Amino acid sequence: MSKPKLALYWASSCGGCEIAVLSLHEKILDVAAAFDIVFWPCVMDFKYADVEAMEDGEIDVCLFNGAIRNDENAHLAHLLRKKSKVLVAFGACAFGGSMPGLANFADREQIFDFVYKESPSTVNPDGVVPQKISNVDEGELTLPTFWNTVKTLAQVVPVDYYLPGCPPEASSIEIAVNAIVTGQLPPPGSVIGPEVTVCDECSRTKSEKKIKRFYRPQEIIPNDEECLLEQGLFCAGIATRAGCGALCPSVGMGCRGCYGPNEGVIDHGAKLLTGIASVLDANTPEEVDAILDTLPDPAGYFYRFHLPDSLLRRKARKNGQKLIESAAEPA
Ligand code: SF4
Numbered sequence: 618m619s620k621p622k623l624a625l626y627w628a629s630s631c632g633g634c635e636i637a638v639l640s641l642h643e644k645i646l647d648v649a650a651a652f653d654i655v656f657w658p659c660v661m662d663f664k665y666a667d668v669e670a671m672e673d674g675e676i677d678v679c680l681f682n683g684a685i686r687n688d689e690n691a692h693l694a695h696l697l698r699k700k701s702k703v704l705v706a707f708g709a710c711a712f713g714g715s716m717p718g719l720a721n722f723a724d725r726e727q728i729f730d731f732v733y734k735e736s737p738s739t740v741n742p743d744g745v746v747p748q749k750i751s752n753v754d755e756g757e758l759t760l761p762t763f764w765n766t767v768k769t770l771a772q773v774v775p776v777d778y779y780l781p782g783c784p785p786e787a788s789s790i791e792i793a794v795n796a797i798v799t800g801q802l803p804p805p806g807s808v809i810g811p812e813v814t815v816c817d818e819c820s821r822t823k824s825e826k827k828i829k830r831f832y833r834p835q836e837i838i839p840n841d842e843e844c845l846l847e848q849g850l851f852c853a854g855i856a857t858r859a860g861c862g863a864l865c866p867s868v869g870m871g872c873r874g875c876y877g878p879n880e881g882v883i884d885h886g887a888k889l890l891t892g893i894a895s896v897l898d899a900n901t902p903e904e905v906d907a908i909l910d911t912l913p914d915p916a917g918y919f920y921r922f923h924l925p926d927s928l929l930r931r932k933a934r935k936n937g938q939k940l941i942e943s944a945a946e947p948a
């Protein structure tokens with residue numbers, strides 16, 4: 618009997634989700650035994666034409682990681698959607714936009730100006746920036762159009778399941794793979810993972826939280842028993858989906874929120890902000906400001922993994938102007 622076909626793809630991704638699949642260690646052999654891997658450009662030499670030549674729906678499961686940042690990412694999202702029966706947004710970038718999505722605090726022009734002209738390490742006296750088409754002796758070279766707004770996978774094509782994490786922990790991947798192999802998948806549209814929060818998985822002792830100030834990780838050595846938030850370390854575990862085994866708090870680091878919002882939450886950052894606001898030990902707006910002054914980059918702390926799929930989505934555009942440069946980029 619032929620095996621189900623599996624595809625893995627990275628769009629705007631750091632590659633960590635690909636490494637996470639390899640962190641299954643010897644269980645990767647079970648994946649190889651259970652599936653025919655028909656597309657995995659990070660690991661084997663596949664061409665886009667190989668996918669284009671497939672029948673629609675020929676791929677049984679596609680694990681798609683990375684956000685949608687440019688025309689090429691979108692093209693592959695549409696192509697793999699068409700060719701796959703089940704499309705999984707794999708990891709925080711595909712699910713919520715994650716770190717690439719923090720670029721939504723700027724637009725394409727601001728990003729290009731900084732990266733190619735203004736950053737302290739850039740030497741570019743002629744102000745050269747990448748062009749969509751360049752003619753060289755060997756012929757015409759093309760680059761995909763870089764979008765103004767980073768999108769999640771679900772903002773571009775319909776998604777069947779979401780596997781959170783930056784990257785998803787091996788245990789989460791195993792649960793997802795087992796569910797796929799045995800056909801015991803949750804209802805379409807579900808996030809594959811527990812419905813409780815990281816706090817529920819965290820073994821640190823919890824008591825009433827009253828925060829007088831925040832500390833950066835390098836500023837204190839937290840004790841091994843008490844809740845890190847109660848010790849003044851920012852911890853997003855109060856509003857983040859469980860599934861990682863409270864990995865970061867278990868080694869003295871506050872959760873950064875990579876498993877995203879827990880069940881029923883629309884805006885991860887807003888939920889986190891509400892949770893943190895409720896534990897500030899302040900009686901006046903001035904005292905609130907003083908405490909928040911000890912938390913650098915609040916937008917990055919609250920929206921690190923889910924800005925593109927939040928209610929904010931991106932920084933407001935000048936005069937409400939829509940900066941769309943490619944027919945492939947949805948509004
Ligand atoms: S979710 Fe994290 S590990 Fe995966 S591609 Fe995005 S940044 Fe990298």
Ligand code: SF4
Pocket residue numbers: 815816817819820821822823843844845846847852853854855863866871872
């Ligand atoms: S350390 Fe973080 S995850 Fe653990 S109980 Fe405190 S807030 Fe929750």
Ligand code: SF4
Pocket residue numbers: 782783815857858861862863864865866871872873874875876877
């Ligand atoms: S503790 Fe938080 S940041 Fe760390 S792996 Fe778990 S969800 Fe991600």
